[in-house]
Amino acid sequence: MLKKxxxxxxxxxxxxxxxxxxxxxxxxxxxxxxFLHRLPSEVSALQHLKAIDLSRNQFQDFPEPLTALPxxxxxxxxxxxxVDVPVEKLAAMPALRSINxxxxxxxxxxxxxxxxLIKFDMLMSPEGARxxxx
Numbered sequence: 001m002l003k004k005x006x007x008x009x010x011x012x013x014x015x016x017x018x019x020x021x022x023x024x025x026x027x028x029x030x031x032x033x034x035f036l037h038r039l040p041s042e043v044s045a046l047q048h049l050k051a052i053d054l055s056r057n058q059f060q061d062f063p064e065p066l067t068a069l070p071x072x073x074x075x076x077x078x079x080x081x082x083v084d085v086p087v088e089k090l091a092a093m094p095a096l097r098s099i100n101x102x103x104x105x106x107x108x109x110x111x112x113x114x115x116x117l118i119k120f121d122m123l124m125s126p127e128g129a130r131x132x133x134x
Contacts, residue, residue, distance in 0.1 A: 032056050032076070039063045047071070055079050055100070062086055067093060075099045078123075085110050091117045099123070 028051040029043070036057040043049075044065050051074040052066065059080040066075060067089040073096060082104040090096060098121040106124060114122055 027051075029053070039065055044068065050074065050095075052076070064089065069093075071095045073097045077101055077104065079103045081105060083107050085114070087114045087117055091119070096120045 027046060027049045029046065029049060030053045032053045033056040036054065037059055038061075039054075043052075043063075047070060049069050049072055052072065053076040054063065055076045055078040057080055059077060059082055062077070062082055062085045064086055066072060067086060072093065075096070075098070078100045079102070082101065084107055085101065087110060090099065100123045102123050102125045104125075106127075108127070111124065111127065114124075
């Protein structure tokens with residue numbers, strides 16, 4: 001398990017560094033399936049990041065540093081363990097267009113509060129959904 005975690009951290013660090021160094025206008029960071037439970041601090045330097053894929057990881061808390069990225073348009077957090085989401089902070093993100101939270105055990109409060117506050121697409125599974133079909 002520790003070896004897998006070490007490999008995942010090394011992969012993530014390489015990917016973040018490649019993304020920062022590329023200087024592309026259409027930055028997209030794909031970190032899906034890496035056993036992550038928090039973001040590396042380097043992500044906050046990605047001020048031009050437009051899309052991030054953190055699906056199939058082990059986040060239990062919403063990665064709040066994402067809410068400070070000014071041009072972030074798309075967040076994919078499908079298949080994690082997230083219960084609560086900072087709806088107000090997400091609603092204040094100027095460029096956010098879509099967030100995928102399917103197959104997360106979101107609490108009922110998020111499901112009630114989010115729809116009237118948000119101006120973007122928020123994908124959620126029906127309450128009680130366990131995961132995608134194989």
